[in-house]
Amino acid sequence: MELLRRNPRTILWGLLPALLLYVLFVIWPILRSFWYGFFDWNGLSQPVFSGMNNFVEIFSDPIFWLSLKNNLWVVLASVFFQIPLGLLAAVLLNGQVKGSKFFRTAFFIPMVLSTVVVGLLWSTMLNSQAGPVNALIMLFGVGLNQTPDWLGNPNLAIFTLCGVIVWQFVGLYMIIFLAALQGIPDELLEAAAIDGATPFDQMVRIQLPMVWPTVIASVVLCISGSMRSFDLIFVMTQGGPANATEVMATYMYNKTFAVSQYGYGSAVSLVISVISFGLILVSRFGLSRKEEE
């Protein structure tokens, strides 16, 4: 393919539109945000270099630590519920199940909806005036004199949000694991069944070890995804009541756009990137060690 080799002009013109858009609206802003993180800036005036001040301020703000703690709850709930439930659903569907196509379609639907729709739908479902969730609780919980205030109770709200996030994403992990499970030869499971292995044994001894690399990839995906949680929490609680559901992305949004601290907000986004990258490295390292044992 000599011709395709000596064609610098074609190469340049072919790449240019994509490169231009990508650099202008993805790469350049990121570099700028790293830069702004070291400035004191309200978005309008001349930015003033402030060294590490923003970072010092971030790490001494109790609300930042609260948002980090909440964010870790979201990460834990995602890793310990989405992945096991997704794996369970995949294992159940991987056997010869009647209507497996229906179940697969049903489980994946929440992934297709917009996060804003999911948030508003669940806000209404959990609403004490109109929502079916509390109506159901009243139906069964005889003797209960008060139904939970799912989003208004500061001790409860973050866990309510975790529940909705799990509801939304289980289907994604089910599909990922289903694809991995379908790669395991049937003979292996049949042979184990003849030797008297129960479905539970097969799952723990054969299927889980064989899909372990996929589990690792999913944990990483899950962590990076839940560190970014913003839309759902913003729509359902805006970080409230009284910062009780603040996560790092809502913290960044509120600092930047509500109180116009653009330099500070940029510093927070840098911190988010570093923390989520660190968590990904730690989990990858921890899980691959386990694999070797």
Added chain:
Amino acid sequence: MRPSSTLRRVSTRIVTYLLLGAFAVTTLFPLLWMLYSSFKTNQQISLSTFSLPTELHFENYVNAWQTAKIGTYFANSVFVSLTSIVLTIVAGASAGFILAKFKFGLRGFVYGFFIVGMLIPLQSVLVPLFIQMRDFKLLDNPWSLILSYTAFGLPITIFLMESFIRSFPDSIIEAALLDGASIRRIFVALVLPMSKPVVATVAILNFLNNWKEFSFALIFLTRDDRKTLPLGLYNFLGAYTADYAGLMAALMIASIPLLVLYFLLQEQIIRGMTAGAVKG
């Protein structure tokens, strides 16, 4: 076979279906509730939240579409989503073709440069991109969204297009070159038609992402007549606090295009979304 194994198999089946049924109820009931509540009156929803509508109140949809301006938001979403898809595919396919079939020194670097974009969280550019759009005087302009969606759609698009186009045999392109076709002609008349399956996947994936996107819209748009659906829905809550029936109708309107696409093109959607997920 031992007699216990039949019993065990039957009980496994029962447990399997019970679990699957419980999962299905959990995912489907909220959607069904959204559907049938959208045809009830607010009073009916508050009084008996589980009951089915006694008559179909289509006026909820009419009110949402006109009074709550869901129609305007819908039109904005269509324009923004479709324009970005076209731009993403044109720019992404052309870059994918060059990266797949041309050999040049920086090929590996340029490819990696694009692919890294799949790992970049949207939040890390929210603040600077807002400032950039303000500098470009694009705030409250649909092009702020179109350009951002296109740029953020490019990494996965280039990843999928490049790996697809790379599998084309070189001999086809060589033959066309010997026949005197220009590179541009080969791209338009040969490569693009052959890439139809991956173009479809990429179009669906980007459509879903753009149609659902909220964060960029939230920071770029303040004018009501420019808002896209997710942002408009979010404002619905503030404007009509207790209009549950209207809200459910509005949520249905926003979700119907996605659900129709999902039921028609389920395999492509699942493939596209998981390809994006595992890489991103």
